[in-house]
Amino acid sequence: MRTIDPKEIPTNKLHQILLGSVAPRPIAFASTVDKDGMPNLSPFSFYNCFGSNPPVLVFSPARRVRDNTVKHTLENIHATKQVVINAVNYDMVHQMSLSSVEFPKGTNEFTKAGFTEAPSVKVKPPRVLESPVQMECEVKAVIETGSHGGAGNLVICHIVMIHVNEHVLDEHGRIDPHKIDLVARMGNDFYCRASGTAVFEVAKPNTTPAIGYDAIPEFIRSSDVLTGNNLGQLGNVEQLPDEQAIRETSEWETVKAIGEKFKDNPKAYRNALHRLAQECLAEHKATDAWKILLQETVGQ
Numbered sequence: 001m002r003t004i005d006p007k008e009i010p011t012n013k014l015h016q017i018l019l020g021s022v023a024p025r026p027i028a029f030a031s032t033v034d035k036d037g038m039p040n041l042s043p044f045s046f047y048n049c050f051g052s053n054p055p056v057l058v059f060s061p062a063r064r065v066r067d068n069t070v071k072h073t074l075e076n077i078h079a080t081k082q083v084v085i086n087a088v089n090y091d092m093v094h095q096m097s098l099s100s101v102e103f104p105k106g107t108n109e110f111t112k113a114g115f116t117e118a119p120s121v122k123v124k125p126p127r128v129l130e131s132p133v134q135m136e137c138e139v140k141a142v143i144e145t146g147s148h149g150g151a152g153n154l155v156i157c158h159i160v161m162i163h164v165n166e167h168v169l170d171e172h173g174r175i176d177p178h179k180i181d182l183v184a185r186m187g188n189d190f191y192c193r194a195s196g197t198a199v200f201e202v203a204k205p206n207t208t209p210a211i212g213y214d215a216i217p218e219f220i221r222s223s224d225v226l227t228g229n230n231l232g233q234l235g236n237v238e239q240l241p242d243e244q245a246i247r248e249t250s251e252w253e254t255v256k257a258i259g260e261k262f263k264d265n266p267k268a269y270r271n272a273l274h275r276l277a278q279e280c281l282a283e284h285k286a287t288d289a290w291k292i293l294l295q296e297t298v299g300q
Contacts, residue, residue: 004017011065011148011149011150012065012066014150015065015150016187016188019045019185019186019187019188020186020187020188021187023184023185023186023187023192024184024185024186024191024192024194025045025046025047025184025185025186026045026047026048026182026184026185027043027044027045027047027087027088027096027183027184027185028043028044028045028047028057028059028085029041029042029043029085029086029087029088029096029099029128029131030042030043030044030059030061030073030083030084030085030086031083031084031086031110031125031126031127031128032072032073032076032077032080032082032083032084032125033076033080033082033124033125033126034072034075034076034079034080034106035079035080037124038106038108039108039109039110039117039125039126040072040073040076040108040109041099041108041109041110041113041115041128042061042071042072042073042099042100042109043088043096043097043099043100044059044060044061044073045184045185046059046060046062046152047059047060047085050156054158054159055158055159056156056157056158056159057085057135057137057157057159058154058155058156058157059085059154059155059157060145060152060153060154060155061073061074061077061153061155062150062151062152062153063146063147063148063149063150063151063152063153064149065149065150066149067149068148068149070153072105074142074153074155077139077142077155078142080124080125081138081139082123082124082125082136082137082138082139083123083125083137083139083155083157084120084123084125084126084127084128084134084135084136084137085134085135085137085157086127086128086131086133086134086135087131087132087133087134087180087182088131088182088183089131089132089180089181089182089183090181090182090183090193090195091130091181092115092128092130092131093183093191095113095114095115095130096113098112098113098114099112099113099115110126110128115128115129115130116128116129116130117129118134120134120136120161121136121161122136122138122160122161123136123137123138123160123161127163131165132164132165132167132168132180132181132182133162133163133164133165133168133175133180134162134163135157135159135161135162135163136159136160136161136162136163137157137158137159137160138157138158138160139155139156139157139158140156140157140158141154141156142154142155142156143156167179168180177194177195177199178195178196178199180195181193181194181195182194182195201284203233203236203284203286205236208238209238210235210236210237210238211235211237211238211239211240212235213231213232213235215235215240216231216234216235219270219296220234220274220293223270223271223274224271224274225271225274225275225278226274226277226278230277230278230281233281233284233286233289234281234286234289234290234293236286237286237287237290240290240294241287241290241291241294243297243298245291246291246294246295246297246298247298248291249288249291249292249295250295250298254276255273255276255292255295258272258273258276259295269296270296273292273293273295273296274293276292277289277290277292277293280292
């Protein structure tokens with residue numbers, strides 16, 4: 001394990017460590033205008049949502065590490081107190097990257113990157129028509145975290161209007177992660193695509209108390225098969241199945257087959273049960289997994 005004191009390494013190296021470890025990061029594709037109304041478009045990955053009542057986004061156009069200058073986006077925000085945050089999906093990622101070229105002040109990145117300006121409803125900066133979600137914002141505050149290269153400028157934005165492309169919604173009107181196909185920033189030149197097999201579900205913790213990891217019997221916690229993620233799933237149940245439910249499970253064909261096959265090999269029997277339980281956990285069937293795992297407590 002390498003131990004690093006941020007004060008003892010150059011800022012550019014610290015910057016890369018942070019970008020590589022705090023990831024993936026959503027991308028704020030920020031459109032602004034200067035005091036004369038000239039549009040600017042630039043992506044930022046120091047960004048997230050920080051509330052829904054009121055709806056608040058925060059992103060940070062950090063000071064450049066190499067020369068301690070600030071970006072045109074920040075200058076425009078100070079001048080107008082408005083911004084549109086546009087979501088970035090896979091279909092537009094290369095154009096988005098192109099817009100991050102440091103063009104001279106006064107250049108319209110919409111034109112340079114090939115994006116379409118769409119008029120906003122409540123703010124002056126235009127929206128990116130190609131973006132699946134566009135959020136018009138009033139800037140409530142800018143908090144400077146420092147005055148040297150690499151320092152952040154936390155732009156606190158209150159959303160005043162949201163535009164969502166209907167093609168990214170499911171039948172319930174919610175955003176479908178596979179349809180919106182967002183991308184996120186990693187370290188160096190890497191990105192990740194938040195759709196397809198990269199997207200998975202984790203059941204939310206119970207609103208009532210769960211049994212917790214410490215209530216899992218030691219013979220299960222020390223499993224040669226089950227992973228930390230599996231144990232986390234097992235600990236997120238409200239109670240263990242009763243003995244009758246466990247005995248009924250012993251009549252399942254899959255469980256009976258394991259008992260017959262490994263009746264003279266306790267370790268192999270346990271591992272086979274744990275693999276079967278792991279399959280149940282992969283299907284979010286934690287109760288069934290528990291009934292399988294506890295077969296040892298009632299005997300083969």
